[in-house]
Ligand SMILES: NC(=O)C1=CN([C@@H]2O[C@H](COP(=O)(O)OP(=O)(O)OC[C@H]3O[C@@H](n4cnc5c(N)ncnc54)[C@H](O)[C@@H]3O)[C@@H](O)[C@H]2O)C=CC1
C-alpha cells in the first residue's frame with residue numbers, strides 16, 4: 018500500500034494593491050490622530066508585546082544623494098505587522114524632484130504572507146502632520162494665534178491642512194526659499210496665508226513654527242523664536258543634517274518621537290548636544306511633563322509604528338468598503 022502524503026497548503030490570496038487615490042479617500046486626520054496617540058503611548062512603554070520597532074535602517078544611495086529607509090514594525094497584541102520602504106533625498110536648490118517616495122507593505126503576522134501593498138506617500142504626509150499636530154496639542158502655548166511654516170513642499174501642505182483642521186490660528190505665515198514655491202503653496206491652500214520673503218519674517222512672534230524643509234543647514238535660529246513658542250521640526254533626518262541652530266536646541270525643552278531615533282539620526286540633537294527631555298509618548302502616558310510654559314521643540318524623525326497603524330486603518334476601511342473577507 019502506498020501512502021500518498023497530503024500537504025494541506027494554506028494558499029494565501031495575493032496581496033491587494035491600494036494606491037494613492039484610494040488611500041487618500043480612506044484616511045482622514047480625525048480618524049488617524051487617536052490611533053497615533055495610542056501608538057505613541059504604546060511605543061514609549063517599551064513593552065515588546067505592544068510594539069517592536071527597531072530604529073530605521075538607512076541604506077545610502079550615494080550616487081543619487083539619498084537613502085532608502087526600511088521601517089519594520091510588529092504590534093503583537095494588535096496583530097499588526099508592516100514595513101515601509103522610504104527613499105529620501107537631499108535636493109539641490111531649484112530641484113523640483115520630490116524629497117520622499119514611500120511604499121507600505123502590510124503582512125499577516127501568523128503566516129508571513131503580504132496582505133496589502135500601499136502607496137506610502139499619502140500615509141507619510143498625513144501621519145507626519147498628524148503627529149506634529151499631536152505635539153502642538155500637547156506643547157504649544159495656550160491661546161496660540163500665529164502659525165508659521167518654513168518650507169512649501171508636500172509636508173508643508175499636509176501640515177497646513179491638518180493644523181488648520183485641528184486648531185483655529187488667527188494667522189498663517191509661510192516661507193519658501195523660492196518665490197515659485199511660496200506662490201504654488203498659496204494657490205493650493207483655501208484660506209488666507211501670508212507669504213514671507215524671509216524665514217525670520219515668518220517666525221518672529223509666531224506661537225507655533227513647523228520646519229518642513231529639505232535643508233541640511235539651519236533655517237530656524239533661536240534668536241528669532243518667541244519665548245514659549247512650540248517648534249515641530251520635521252526635516253533634517255540624518256546625523257549631519259540640520260534645520261535648527263544650537264541656540265534654539267539648547268534653550269528649548271526637546272521632545273522626540275523616539276529617543277533612540279533622535280540620538281542616532283537627528284543632526285539637530287546630536288550636533289547641538291541638546292538633551293532629549295521626553296518622547297511624545299511619555300507625555301501621552303503621563304510619565305513626563307508637557308512644558309507648555311517654556312519654548313519647546315518636537316524633533317520628528319518618523320516611526321514605523323505610525324505607518325503600521327495608518328496602514329491597518331486603510332486596510333480595515335478598504336475591506337469594509339469592498340465587502341471582502
Ligand atoms: N519626520 C518625518 O516623519 C518625515 C520627515 N520628512 C522630511 O520633511 C522634509 C520635507 O519633506 P517633503 O515636504 O516631502 O519634501 P518636498 O520636496 O515636497 O519639500 C521640501 C521643501 O523644502 C524646501 N527646501 C529644500 N532645500 C532647502 C534648503 N536648503 N533651504 C530651505 N528650504 C529648502 C523646498 O523648496 C521645499 O519647499 C524633508 O526633509 C523630509 O526628509 C518627510 C517625511 C516624514
Ligand SMILES: O=C(O)C1=NCCCC1
Pocket residue numbers: 103104105117119141254318319320
Ligand atoms: O518617517 C519617514 O517616513 C521619513 N522620515 C524621515 C525622512 C523621510 C521619511
